[in-house]
Amino acid sequence: MLDGAQVVMLRKGGIGEKRFDVPHREFVLLPTHVHQRQELLVPAARDAYADLIGVTEEPDRVDLQAWCRVAAVHEVSTQAELDALVPYHVLGPDYAAQRLRWRPRHPLMAIVARVHRITPPLGLDVTGDMRGCRSWIEVVHDLPVEDPVMGDDAFAEVVREVASALAAARPMPGEHAAALG
Numbered sequence: 001m002l003d004g005a006q007v008v009m010l011r012k013g014g015i016g017e018k019r020f021d022v023p024h025r026e027f028v029l030l031p032t033h034v035h036q037r038q039e040l041l042v043p044a045a046r047d048a049y050a051d052l053i054g055v056t057e058e059p060d061r062v063d064l065q066a067w068c069r070v071a072a073v074h075e076v077s078t079q080a081e082l083d084a085l086v087p088y089h090v091l092g093p094d095y096a097a098q099r100l101r102w103r104p105r106h107p108l109m110a111i112v113a114r115v116h117r118i119t120p121p122l123g124l125d126v127t128g129d130m131r132g133c134r135s136w137i138e139v140v141h142d143l144p145v146e147d148p149v150m151g152d153d154a155f156a157e158v159v160r161e162v163a164s165a166l167a168a169a170r171p172m173p174g175e176h177a178a179a180l181g
Helices: 042-048 079-084 093-103 152-170
Strands: 006-009 026-028 062-076 108-125
Touching: 026 152, 062 079, 062 152, 079 093, 079 152
Parallel strands: none
Antiparallel strands: 006 108, 026 062, 062 108
């Protein structure tokens, strides 16, 4: 996300969460290696981030290097909608489809987020309650000044593209979406 290769986060929550929600419109990205496997990513991301993917140990201290401001949250319920988002995230198609099918009564959430660099990075001691498969943890910290990864016009265009792609992929009123299977 720090290099602009991904502007959409696809989330459905973890096993311990009843339902995923986006309770904050601004948040810091916590680096983690939970569920990190190269086969979950598109080939270009596997190559670009091979060194990061190879890390399996969860550190006791991390550097917070990015924060996000949510521009839009879209519910994704069909494979066509998921396919429309392919250019905007780095998840491999099989894994993304698997996430869509998991808990099929709940939509996959596509979070369009504008990423900002934190310079210099903020050090954070990782405590036990921060570890594991979690969507959100509370970290009290002021957000640094805005230093967006993507310029205003480019980001606004991506927000429009994502909304248009999803709208085009959604069934027209009266049409029935194919069941997930």
